[in-house]
Amino acid sequence: MVYEECVTHESSWNADEALTAVYTAHYTSLVRLAALLLRDTGTAEEIVQDAFVAMHGRWHRLRDPHKALAYLRTAVVNRTRSRQRHLVVVDKHMPRSLPDEPSAEQAALRTAETDRVIEAMRTLPEKQRTVMVLRYYGDLSEAEIADTMGISRGSVKSHAARASKSLRQVLEQNL
Amino acid sequence: MNNDDPFDELMRRSLADEANRVEPTDALPEILNRAHAVRRPVVRRPWVVTAGLAAVGTAAAVGAFTVFNGNLNTANEGDAVAGAPGTTASASGAPDTPRSEPTKAPTQPPTNAKPSTTAVPKTGLREPSADAKTVPVYWLGDAIAGKDAAKASTKPTLSARSTIRLYRTWSKISGRPAFEAVRIMTTQQPNDYDYRSFWKGAQVSSVTQNDGIVTVDFKEFPQTKADEVTAALSAQQLIYTVQGALGAGNHPVQVTYRGRSGVPLFGQIDTSGPLNRAQAADVQALVSIESPTEGMLVTSPITVQGLATAFETTVNYRATNLKSRQVVASTVNTDEGQKSSGFSFPLDLKPGLWQIEAYLVSAEDGSISDLDSKTVEVVR
Structure with a gap:
């Protein structure tokens, strides 16, 4: 009611x-x-x-x-x-x-961990990066991401899988 | 995905951390101002019944037929298809001879006319149905003037927007080709995310032909208030789509709203008379890739096909592996220079995600003047 x-x-x-x-x-x-x-x-x-x-x-x-x-x-x-x-x-x-490099001051405010992740995100193709941002920052479901990007749920899944795989690899190397 | 996965946690934490560094300044007053500026009523021109409209009226007296492609629930959705069908890859598609199928016109009680609009007699022949036909559907996309994009101007200006062009995709339909094509154009998301349409929300109710004029009647007009250039191009998007699906002759297109002409389209396009097709060179994308389509799974070798209006016939292309950054680049000649004509080139690519770009280079300064791109996945 x-x-x-x-x-x-x-x-x-x-x-x-x-x-x-x-x-x-x-x-x-x-x-x-x-x-x-x-x-x-x-x-x-x-x-x-x-x-x-x-x-x-x-x-x-x-x-x-x-x-x-x-x-x-x-x-x-x-x-x-x-x-x-x-x-x-x-x-x-x-x-x-990328167009706007953060100033030294701003960069100092970031944790090293965030730095690593953001750096790693930059290596992703645009679609994979978008899927990851919508999933982890936007907290959207697969279906919502598919609607937002105008792609199929299957593509969301495969972009996410590829992105996770390469991010894990890059992040492990940098640890 | 498991929420306890430390990777998920790390991603959430890092992105939130990064996002929180951004503190936008208050923009509400500015947004409201701009929203109201966009919605300011447009100046209306005095309405004139054009010759084209008079022709429709005359034909009505002869006795004609109306057909509504009524039920939206049962209509075919139309599947996007990859690339142009080999034999019909002309700008206007395959010729399609309309059959005369007289149907009784339902008698409609006349509605009260608004002073500025004119009831168009509900006459005209519908197009014949096709079981399976591939029709072109046009969308708006940015042609990307390289140097302009690099400037990254903060406010869209008329000149920046004038680089918007029409891009064509192909859809398989069964039913009435032009009606279905307009329905796809008004209801579906283009299959390339770089393309867009301001027709969302519009509902087409019929496409009829009469005496050299095609009438597209809408139950709902698009609600978008577009700027002058975008509105004009969106009207051309409809004209190109309708003419492409009908295939025979580029007849002027009369747009009506619930049977009435003169209701401004996008708040500003005068629909009191039929609209004519603009020159292809003025509105069509100077380069476009028609096959493969965005996101397609392909096996190598790939044949990339497209259309270009290229100075001295040269189209540049480049395929970039999105992981290894390996680049394959070369040039290809179109069939004819200075006018829209086809190009085609083979690519032998290793499995993986590739971005394929076809572009024209400005003769003036060597910058990229027009571009279309598709991302494809090459599989074994």
Whole structure:
């Protein structure tokens, strides 16, 4: 009953109310998700803001904060993925270089362990990296990852398996 | 996956740790401002009944037929297929002669017209059904001007967006080809993640042909408010898809909303008259890989096929092994220069994940001007 009331309430939100509610609950985590994929906070913020603007425009179709979140996640993952692909192409000499190296100060705040994992993640192909970020940071199920990335659950499984295998190898070497 | 696995724990902890370093600044006011700017009502032009529309009206008097490709639940979903079917790989697909199958028109009580829209008489012939046919479906994608992408401008500008192009994929359908193609275009996710569509949410109700005009009627229009360039290209996406599926003649396309013309599409495209196909050189991707498709499992040797409009016919290609970073690169010539024509090259690749890229290099500064890429897994 409480749930029903809640849903009724949410579906009566106008686009501004919905945007404000979803923004408050998820803006930071979406920017962080995009930043993990891109390693560039400025671009991550820009991509997430674009996604919110788009969500606002289609709120009368979404009408549900859960759908809105799924929509935002897909939009953000889409855009970061195409941005990553561009970077790979543009910089052919350093195909895995990333736009924003952390400053020394920021780097010092990271633990050595995090450093190793993040470094290892950089060696993964873009799709595998995306699957891993959605799984371990986004805490999404296989089905949710498949929906978000527009690929089959089987592909999610195989990307995850390959990514885990290479990460384990790299991390063991570095230990 | 076992949650107690130390590897899982390490991944969760490290990614959370890394993520927590990012503290975005508050952007709510800016987002709301931008959202409202996008939704500002567009200036409406006075409505004119065009010659094309008049033609539809005349034909109605002669007595014609309507058909609704009604039930969405039973319609074929359409499977994406790899690459172009050999003999029909022309921009417009195989010719497909429409048969006249007169059907009684259901009499519809006239609805109250809004002042700015015009009821289009529900007339026209539906296309014949096909048991199994491969139809082209177009999507939007970024052509990637290398130098522009490198600048990574913070706000999308008109010039950055104007590098959006139409990319074609192929889908197998059974049913009415143009109707099914539009349905795939409006409901499905393109099979390459670099492609996208602003038609999500639209619901097509019929595709009919009458006197050299194709009418596509929608039960729901897309709700997206696109910018001017994207809206115009999205309209071309529909026109190319419909014309490609119908195959015969590039007839103008009249878009109607629940039988009425003049309801602006994407908030700005004037649909009071039929829309014409834009020049391929202006809207189609200058280079695209049609086979293999994204994520496909393939055995070596692979034949990569695509279309390009290349200066002096040269298309560059490169396959990169995503693990070893081994690169195989070369160039291939298209059949004809300066116009859209096919290219094809063989690749002999070891098993593994490969990214295949076909691209054009700018004659001006040697940068990559247009590109399409597919990631495939080569298996034994």
